[in-house]
Amino acid sequence: MASNDFLTFAGGSGANVLSQPDYAALTAILSNGFTAGTALSAQVNKVLRQASIMSAVLAQFSVDLTGSNAVDDGTTATLLAMLKTAVSAQSVGVVGTSRNAKMYIPTAGTTGTFTADEVILETALGGQRYSLASVSDTFNLTTDMDTGTAPVSGFVALYKLYNPTTKASIRRIVNATSAIAPEIYAGAAPPAGYTASALVAVLPTNASGQFIAGTNLRDRTVSFPPRVAATIGTYPASYLGYSVASAIPLNAKDIGFIFTYNNGSTGVTMGFDVAGDTNGIGQASYVTQYGAANTSSNARVPIVIPQTVCVRGNGAGSPTFQINATSYSF
Numbered sequence: 001m002a003s004n005d006f007l008t009f010a011g012g013s014g015a016n017v018l019s020q021p022d023y024a025a026l027t028a029i030l031s032n033g034f035t036a037g038t039a040l041s042a043q044v045n046k047v048l049r050q051a052s053i054m055s056a057v058l059a060q061f062s063v064d065l066t067g068s069n070a071v072d073d074g075t076t077a078t079l080l081a082m083l084k085t086a087v088s089a090q091s092v093g094v095v096g097t098s099r100n101a102k103m104y105i106p107t108a109g110t111t112g113t114f115t116a117d118e119v120i121l122e123t124a125l126g127g128q129r130y131s132l133a134s135v136s137d138t139f140n141l142t143t144d145m146d147t148g149t150a151p152v153s154g155f156v157a158l159y160k161l162y163n164p165t166t167k168a169s170i171r172r173i174v175n176a177t178s179a180i181a182p183e184i185y186a187g188a189a190p191p192a193g194y195t196a197s198a199l200v201a202v203l204p205t206n207a208s209g210q211f212i213a214g215t216n217l218r219d220r221t222v223s224f225p226p227r228v229a230a231t232i233g234t235y236p237a238s239y240l241g242y243s244v245a246s247a248i249p250l251n252a253k254d255i256g257f258i259f260t261y262n263n264g265s266t267g268v269t270m271g272f273d274v275a276g277d278t279n280g281i282g283q284a285s286y287v288t289q290y291g292a293a294n295t296s297s298n299a300r301v302p303i304v305i306p307q308t309v310c311v312r313g314n315g316a317g318s319p320t321f322q323i324n325a326t327s328y329s330f
Contacts, residue, residue, distance in 0.1 A: 005072035146187035157181030247325035256327035259296035263317035270315025
């Protein structure tokens with residue numbers, strides 16, 4: 001357990017200390033200090049107790065929040081750094097929170113530049129907190145993967161890492177295809193000292209292990225050209241789960257999509273509902289009487305079961321119903 005060298009002086013119940021009203025009445029001494037003669041011990045003890053209490057409190061605050069020892073060695077630099085860290089750890093902000101975070105990939109490639117006015121990083125959930133301002137960093141799928149190579153037709157998690165001592169920051173990319181990417185970096189060991197981090201993006205990759213052309217990150221929402229997420233060739237009488245894992249990552253909290261649908265029979269009515277679960281949460285509904293292929297407007301439903309939406313339908317003919325993902329948030 002971390003220790004605190006700064007102790008309260010004259011803190012006992014029977015201490016020879018001036019009462020607060022009597023102390024407050026010493027206006028001349030409070031203004032000018034002890035100027036001549038002999039100071040009464042009760043007066044001096046009162047001054048020392050007030051000063052020592054505040055130093056003990058501030059030191060203990062620093063110890064509790066940093067886990068480091070508050071050492072009385074006659075210097076101030078370490079204590080000041082501890083206090084700054086402790087105050088930062090108590091500051092308002094959630095890891096990964098950003099202001100005006102952006103990344104746009106106009107053409108397929110291995111690089112993308114992430115920018116943000118501000119990003120919040122932490123040493124652990126609920127841990128020490130740091131803020132990076134005016135962030136601009138180019139992530140590279142070739143050189144920034146923590147281990148291995150970028151996944152093919154999968155997903156990658158992008159992290160910013162921060163060294164509180166040197167004030168330097170670096171990038172790391174983690175394969176997020178088969179596991180949920182945590183908010184704090186938990187991949188291969190980063191360079192020593194990079195103790196704070198934050199997840200800033202989860203992006204799709206194409207068949208060449210590149211960022212997909214048209215990928216657009218805004219804060220915690222990723223949009224892209226329509227991607228086939230699921231194809232349904234029947235009318236499920238009740239809600240049935242369908243995987244959309246090819247289009248959205250495990251980190252996705254919702255899915256934005258458009259429908260394309262056709263039943264091959266002119267004038268036949270058919271309808272489909274898409275929802276986040278079998279109760280119909282966030283339900284989006286479409287009904288048509290046309291046999292030719294149709295495309296709906298954009299809809300969005302929450303993701304309750306990772307990478308899964310629930311669909312039900314009714315009608316005649318042989319339907320072809322396709323969910324084409326256009327975005328997700330993480």
